[in-house]
Amino acid sequence: MIWTIGPLTLKPPLVLAPMAGCTDLPFRLLCREFGAGLCYSEMINAESLLHHPADHAALLATIPADQPLAIQLYGSDPVLMGEASALLSELPGNIIDINMGCPMQEVLKEGAGAALMNNLPLAKKIMTQVCRESRKPVTVKIRSGWNHETITAPRLARMAEDAGVQALAIHARTRSDGFSGEIDWGLVAEIKKMVAIPVIGNGELKNREEALAMQARTGCDGMMLGRAALGAPWIFSDRINPQPSMAFRIRTLRRHLALIEEQLGEKAELAKIRNHAWKYFRGATSAKSIRGRIEAAQRREDIHTLLNELELRYG
Numbered sequence: 524m525i526w527t528i529g530p531l532t533l534k535p536p537l538v539l540a541p542m543a544g545c546t547d548l549p550f551r552l553l554c555r556e557f558g559a560g561l562c563y564s565e566m567i568n569a570e571s572l573l574h575h576p577a578d579h580a581a582l583l584a585t586i587p588a589d590q591p592l593a594i595q596l597y598g599s600d601p602v603l604m605g606e607a608s609a610l611l612s613e614l615p616g617n618i619i620d621i622n623m624g625c626p627m628q629e630v631l632k633e634g635a636g637a638a639l640m641n642n643l644p645l646a647k648k649i650m651t652q653v654c655r656e657s658r659k660p661v662t663v664k665i666r667s668g669w670n671h672e673t674i675t676a677p678r679l680a681r682m683a684e685d686a687g688v689q690a691l692a693i694h695a696r697t698r699s700d701g702f703s704g705e706i707d708w709g710l711v712a713e714i715k716k717m718v719a720i721p722v723i724g725n726g727e728l729k730n731r732e733e734a735l736a737m738q739a740r741t742g743c744d745g746m747m748l749g750r751a752a753l754g755a756p757w758i759f760s761d762r763i764n765p766q767p768s769m770a771f772r773i774r775t776l777r778r779h780l781a782l783i784e785e786q787l788g789e790k791a792e793l794a795k796i797r798n799h800a801w802k803y804f805r806g807a808t809s810a811k812s813i814r815g816r817i818e819a820a821q822r823r824e825d826i827h828t829l830l831n832e833l834e835l836r837y838g
């Protein structure tokens with residue numbers, strides 16, 4: 524099914540969520556190979572981007588195959604957010620996304636991320652300024668609200684549409700829920716009915732079937748998968764069993780490592796590679812000993828040696 528965000532035409536409705544430390548260029552490319560229809564960058568601090576642009580080269584790294592791509596900004600100063608959007612407008616990337624969902628203390632204490640769910644006047648100024656300065660479609664990623672007593676998503680969604688935002692993603696939990704607790708699919712449906720812009724539902728979707736069920740129940744246009752995609756990029760595919768064989772997991776991890784090599788080369792951090800590799804063995808037999816070997820890896824070659832051994836064992 525085709526859907527659109529502003530002038531962009533998107534094909535599959537499954538979206539890779541922004542995840543700091545995880546959704547870098549190689550991982551996005553891999554998710555796209557399995558069918559992700561839209562990917563987000565890791566979040567980027569607007570002020571820091573303006574003052575030290577070179578420090579953000581890795582977060583901004585992309586290639587033409589990495590499209591459509593939303594680059595996500597966070598911050599609490601409307602002027603700086605606008606300037607950062609103008610800067611991003613000159614760089615590759617198809618969408619500028621505003622983070623209004625991050626519950627981390629260091630982001631909240633700046634008044635950014637999910638703090639904006641509790642400060643709608645500032646959220647409005649930021650959206651207005653970013654839409655004014657950006658030459659790309661602007662989207663926003665929100666939560667349900669600050670806590671269960673302050674469900675601000677419906678008001679914020681309307682403000683977003685009025686400010687010129689072209690789509691919104693909702694992680695249907697409050698800031699106080701963090702990353703657990705029930706997902707409010709009813710709220711996704713309510714917001715979808717309220718606004719004319721596309722709505723992307725997010726939160727706790729474990730696989731493609733659950734994503735399609737969310738779409739059927741809420742009418743949302745896109746479904747965003749985060750943690751379930753880590754170590755399991757095949758969940759974007761309609762042809763692959765969500766619990767694939769060990770041989771398939773090993774092949775996919777090898778492909779991931781090849782993309783890391785191709786795109787990042789020596790710049791790739793071993794800790795990050797280990798962190799991705801570890802996740803490919805979720806629920807697998809002998810996961811514990813495999814994960815122990817990955818954690819102990821001192822060089823990339825140690826992970827390749829492990830995969831060679833596993834290949835002999837699992838075919």
Ligand SMILES: Cc1cc2nc3c(=O)[nH]c(=O)nc-3n(C[C@H](O)[C@H](O)[C@H](O)COP(=O)(O)O)c2cc1C
Pocket residue numbers: 540541542543544545564565566595622623624625664694702725726727728747748749750751
């Ligand atoms: C490791 C990690 C990093 C994340 N980083 C970001 C981020 O940079 N920007 C953002 O908007 N959300 C971020 N999130 C939230 C996810 O995008 C998503 O909203 C959340 O994980 C719920 O979806 P899920 O249940 O499918 O994982 C992050 C989540 C995780 C687990």
